[in-house]
Amino acid sequence: MRAVQVTRFGGPEVLTVDDVADPTPDAGQILVEVDLAGVAYGDVIVRSGRYPLPLPWTPGLEVGGRVIAVGSDVDRDLIGRTVVATTVGQRGGYAERAIVSADYAFPLPDGLPLDIALTVFQAGAVARGLLAEMRVGSSDTVLITAAAGRIGSLLIQLAKSAGATVIGAASGEKSAAVMDFGADRALDYGLAEWPGQVRELTGGRGVDVVLDAIGGDTAEQALTAVADGGGRIGLYGFASGRWPDLDARTLASRGLTVSGPLGAVIRKSDAEQRDDAAQALAAAARGELTPRIHARFPLVQAAAAHREIEQCHSIGAVLITR
Structure with missing residues (x-):
């Protein structure tokens, strides 16, 4: 072969x-x-x-x-x-x-095309797990970077299903596609002022949750747009080639929590991971999750x-x- x-x-x-x-x-x-x-x-x-x-x-x-x-x-x-x-x-x-x-x-599943099933079963399971680990709920405003990517686009849809307000960030012209996935607002993280735009969209407060797959400068900039006193940052990738540099004193003084939710997701039991994948496929079959x-x-x-x-x-x- x-x-x-x-x-x-x-x-x-x-x-x-x-x-x-x-x-x-x-x-x-x-x-x-x-x-x-x-x-x-x-x-x-x-x-x-x-x-x-x-x-x-x-x-x-x-x-x-x-x-x-x-x-x-x-x-x-x-x-x-x-x-x-x-x-x-x-x-x-x-x-x-x-x-x-x-x-x-x-x-x-009956009626679900193979390409859609393949695109959603694993990525959808990961997205479900990430949101659960970050405890995303209806009262949260969530900033998702790499929002035009496969997992990012599913994160937007699932976070909206949970009732959250979603700000999606992508690079250049790809930021226009973020709205197609259901985000409330889309930003271009190639622009220097984008963290300030996040603050403006949240009335100066900042977002409750960041889910970042890029790392490097983008993650460090996203950190400045998280709400003090309980903001949560979930780092699940480093597409830029490096993890962000984080200052423990700044995190402690601002009352922020940083975690690696993907590490927790991939350590879930086999039964839990199977269930996440099955639920993602079922959602796609119902037309509720569209990759x-x-x-x-x-x-x-x-x-x-x-x-x-x-x-x-x-x-x-x-x-x-x-």
Whole structure:
């Protein structure tokens, strides 16, 4: 079969398509013929060498496709079913076939297109978990950075469903798309005055909650727009390439709380994580959670898919096709 291989870390050009042996499912595993694979920013981080994994490495955590074989202890009735699932070891999705965990494979809900299910089941589960960890409720005003991205766009929708007021921040012209996802206001964090605009929108008080996936200067600027005396900052990514520099004295004197909600989300029990994914799929099937698909790239153009994300061109999800 064909699969994307990384044999050295570097730019998108290190993603090459090679012929490799077909995988075989062990106990608790399923073999899926991959129709679609999700492209996550985490794939970019690993490929670049900022979070190196053992080589050779095939990226891809999320896949969707038809079950063609199962491990010895897995229900054979799954064969022929279309599922969305996470890959074993969080690798191997950019391929014609992939091994997935039977415990984290979800049959496609009736009437829900595969691309929508793939885009929402994992990202939606993460978004649900982040909002729960940050205790977002109807009385909160929430600032979401990277709000035009896949998780950011779902965070907006779920936070609005919880009754919160949402300010979405994105870069440049992508900030216009933030309103399409349901945000109350959209800001361009490429403008120097954007933290002040957040203060103006909240009557000078600042927001109750920040959810930041960018890190660096953007997170540090967002910190200035959080309400003193109880504001919460959730850092769940560093797309800029670095985590923000935080001053403990400033945090203490302002009465702010900083947390890493993604670390808590990925440490939830398997049952809780499955439930979050199932709830996200159910919401999508009801039309209550609508992901946006920015682009699809064939397997041989995986490098182009990474460039699209790395250069911050994408609005919503980027997918790999066969």
